[in-house]
Amino acid sequence: MAIVHRLLRSAAAAFSPAAAAARRGLSALAAEQTLERNVQWVFLGCPGVGKGTYASRLSQLVGVPHIATGDLVREELASSGPLSQQLAEIVNQGKLVSDEIIIDLLSKRLERGETKGESGFILDGFPRTVGQAEILEGVTEIDLVVNLKLREDVLLEKCLGRRTCSQCGGNFNIASINAEEGNGKPRICMPPLLPPANCMSKLITRADDTEEVVKKRLHIYNEMSRPVEEFYRKRGKLLEFDLPGGIPESWPKLLQALNIEDHDDKQCAVA
Ligand SMILES: Nc1ncnc2c1ncn2[C@@H]1O[C@H](COP(=O)(O)OP(=O)(O)O)[C@@H](O)[C@H]1O
Secondary structure, three states: OOOHHHHHHHHHHOOHHHHHHHHHHHHHHHHHOOOOOOOEEEEOOOOOHHHHHHHHHHHHHOOOOEEEEHHHHHHHHHHHOHHHHHHHHHHHHHOOOHHHHHHHHHHHHHHHHHHOOOOEEEEOOOOOOHHHHHHHHOOOOOOOOEEEEEOOHHHHHHHEEEEEOOOOOOOEEOOOEOOOOOOEEEOOEEEEOOOOOHHHEEEOOOOOOHHHHHHHHHHHHHHHHHHHHHHOOOOOEEEEOOOOOOOHHHOOOHHHHEEEEEOOOOOOOOO
């Protein structure tokens, strides 16, 4: 991974079509650097599908960092740095942040990881546009892209039920989902993931998890991010995964689909 953040930076500074040839050169260089390395996976999926939950669990199992660009954006927002006002306006309207800003935040995160000896990654929320996918492809090899899928009506309910503990940072969901089968949609039951009693009074809701903004984000996902699925499908890297329900039901099935055994030990078998 050592080279990825430097290459991403170069790519961010080279958005012009004229830089495409240079990017192809960088790609060859990156490939050489990544012959022996940890997994480099991407999680795709609509807002609320559970990318963060499953990417975070898998990252612990596989022993690579879980890097969520949404978290990087929220950290930047909370830091009251020069970008925070501009970011707040974009995020709270459910729009996408510019590729330049996202790549800068991601490069910095990879750089911090490198100094701590991190290697490999599970990316969550990146790439979200075909442009971002092309840039990533130009700088490093992605081994696998997991596309998490869930009915859209359930996605909205899940987003509206999301809560975070402002003290411990734990993520919970107060929604109790019981969506009936119909119109070709499968029945989905998801019990709430309730916080422990000491977190109860400290729960906060993301400013962009309102009904209006979630609907906007779903719309933008369909317009801007859906083509990223096709980008990886064409390259034979896309693993489609329909979530059958909540975590207890979905987690073992996801591990099965990935051919991973959960031994509660980082030396798990990854095929
Ligand atoms: N790769 C990205 N490109 C552009 N904007 C991004 C990206 N990742 C995150 N963001 C911004 O951060 C917000 C929150 O991201 P995230 O937590 O991944 O949300 P979601 O729950 O919609 O998947 C997005 O709505 C967007 O404004």
